Amino acid sequence: MAQGTGWWRSAVVYQVYPRSFADSDGDGIGDLNGITSRLDHLARLGVDVVWLSPVYASPQADNGYDISDYQAIDPAFGTLADFDRLLAEVHARGMKLVMDLVVNHTSDQHAWFVESRSSKDNPKRDWYWWRPAREGFEAGRPGAEPTNWASFFSGPSWTLDEATGEYYLHLFDRRQPDLNWENPEVRQAVHEMMRWWLDRGVDGFRMDVINLIAKDPALPDGALTGTAGLGDGYPHYGTRERVHDFLQEMHREVFAGREGLLTVGEMPGVTWDQARRFTDPARREVDMVFQFEHVSLDHGPGGKFDPRPLDLRALKASLGRWQTALAEVGWNSLYWNNHDQPRVVSRFGDDGGYWRESATALATVLHLHRGTPYVYQGEELGMTNAPFPSIDDLRDVESLNHYREAVAGGVDPEVVMAGLRAMGRDNARTPVQWDAGPHAGFTTGEPWLPVNPNHTRINAEAQYDDPNSVFHHYRRLVELRHTRPVVALGDFRMLLPDHPHLYCYERALDDARLLVLANLGADEQDVELEPGWEAEHVVLANTDRARVKAGRAVLGPWEALVLER
Known part of the structure; x- marks a missing residue:
């Protein structure tokens, strides 16, 4: 049995994606006051922690995961006063609030990057990864990028800055430049910001792609992937030994001496043996990690947008392996859904004739494993993937980039759309379905992303008084974890x-x-x-x-x- 008695072992976390949760002012975008107005739904469900996806100031190139000011609330979501009220109301209901921490990269409009790109000798130049064109190449020409790394969001991971004639690194969108964690000033600035939020009363952080912050300073090329001459840079920035130094320093500088916090590291590509080290309490890094192994099992040869039917035996082998590996040391996080994954009832279940049965069966299987379960907004209602008639109905930068690149490469647009309908991130981002009325009770205005048409039958209001509903099955699973030590431990x-x-x-x-x-x-x-x-x-x-x-x-x-x- 794993050592330690962290309170989060018997807790359930609920993820709120603010843009799509509840809109209080009719502008079609969810906001902080909307979340506050719906907190009784979470209290009724019985969850212990609210994980809030980014609400910081942002140009919204990646729906808030491109932050331009870590200590300001984006006006689309409200004000700091609205945030403080939300935090107080969460605490008043006996729940905790965890913030999303996105510090692998910032927005290209963050003051740090604006300074960094202003000249080669600016004091903040080394806060990001800047490099000249590859030797023998003219800047701006194909293949001149400093390395051949592919971006997670299609294309190369380097963009030329015309003003200074050098390239900057971005593992994601070109508007999300990567911070240079080798620079101690960067780490100190991040730690100061984190302490500011903890002093304000937040109860911890979910750390976005935190295992990617430790790049190899030599920036070597990656093995070719066969895609437009691009290479796989992951071995040179993913889960390198140096990341443990950074997380242990963060623990010392930010978390040490504070009680009752939750720290979760999202870690693409992390393996179970690496996760044991990250979550071993004696190492003082993070409480748990998000791993991606089980949500990659239905990816086909063409990647996530080329899905294949799930082999249940492979799923059991994967989740079972993680249960065994972290039994004595460390801790698991348990999830089917989040803001980056399609809806599980459509993905691994049957969202047609056995919609309710498959939604509740999948919930049962997940929640009674050993680990901390995460419920993504609408999952407790059995929300499904959306129909999305055309590319014009999508908003996600990853999907839009993939569509453009695939169609330009000669793939049938309808084949591309089929993959996006099955696996695209917008499936998770359609507004929460509160009732059967206009726009599902999400907004009185025009929603930023269309509401799923099935909200007339799948919605919270219809499920509250139905003891056999998906909602009440989730509520009973939460209650089992709270009342049965065998579930938690x-x-x-x-x-x-x-x-x-x-x-x-x-x-x-x-x-x-x-x-x-x-x-x-x-x-x-x-x-x-x-x-x-x-x-x-x-x-x-x-x-x-x-x-x-x-x-x-x-x-x-x-x-x-x-x-x-």
């Missing part, structure tokens, strides 16, 4: 790892045992049970037809049962 044992449709496991703590049985498919399945499990042991089910007797359970399509003894 028990050992994990995967059952039937090779079964293509059943996801079953057991949790055990002292004399308490919990058995989770889920049929993640449309065909009825039989499960042979160990002696001692009987119908009276069922403590949660997502249907009213639980059939457990004579040493076996019969699970209907997308049926999930939880038994306790």
Whole structure:
């Protein structure tokens, strides 16, 4: 059993994407006062922590993940006074508030970068990664970029600044230049900003792509990927040893001596053995990490926008491996959805005939693992992917860049759109569906992104008074974690790892045992049970037809049962 007694082991976190949560002023964009007005929904669900995606001042090139002022609220979301009121109301309901921390990069409109690009000898020049054109190449010519690294958002990861004749590094959009964490002044400025928010009363940080901050200063080329001569730079900036120095320093300078905080590192490409080091309490780095292994299993040869059906056996192998690896040291975060992932009921479930059953079965499977579960806004309602008729209906920079590049390369536009409808990030960003009225009760104006047409049947108001709703199933899962120590702290044992449709496991703590049985498919399945499990042991089910007797359970399509003894 993992060491330590962090409060977050029995907690559930709820992610709010402010732009799409609730709009208080009718401008079509969600805001802080809108979030405050809907906090009773979160209290009713029973969650412990609100994770707030970025609300800082931003030009919104990447929907707020391009920050121009870390200590100001973007006017689209409100004011610092609005934020303080939200924070107070969160605390009044016994919940904590965690801020999104985006410090791998800033906006190109941040004062630091404006200074940095003003001249080669500016004191802040070295706050970012600047390099001349590749030797033997003229700046601005194809292939002149200092390295061949590909950007996560398509194209090269370097952009030429005409004024100074040098290139700056951006692992994401060209409007998101990367900070140089090798410069101690950068680290000190970030630490000061973080302390400012903690002193204001926030309860921790979710750290965006934090394992990418430690670049190899030599900036070597990456292995060619076959895409327009670009290379994979990840080995030279992803999860390098130096990042542990940076996180331990951050812990000393920012978190040490403060109680009750939560620190979560989003870490693309992180492996379970690396995660053990990051989350080992003795190393004082972060409490848990977001890993991407399980949400990459349905990516085809062409990447995330070339999806393939999920092989449940691969999913069990992946999540089971993480459960085992972090059993003695470290801690898992558990998620299906977030602002970067499509809706799980459409992705891994059946959002048609078995919509409610598959939404609740997937929730059951995830939440009763060992780790801290994360609920993304609308997930607790079973919100689905959106239809998105054309590229004109999308807003996400990643999707728009991919569409432009793929179509220019000769791919059929409808094939590209099919991939975007399945996997695009805008699926997570359609407004929360509060009721069946105009714009789903999200706004009285025109929403920044169209509301999913199915809001007339999938919405919070319709589910509050329905004890069999997706919402109440999530509420009961949260309650189980709060009231059953075996859920928070028990050992994990995967059952039937090779079964293509059943996801079953057991949790055990002292004399308490919990058995989770889920049929993640449309065909009825039989499960042979160990002696001692009987119908009276069922403590949660997502249907009213639980059939457990004579040493076996019969699970209907997308049926999930939880038994306790």
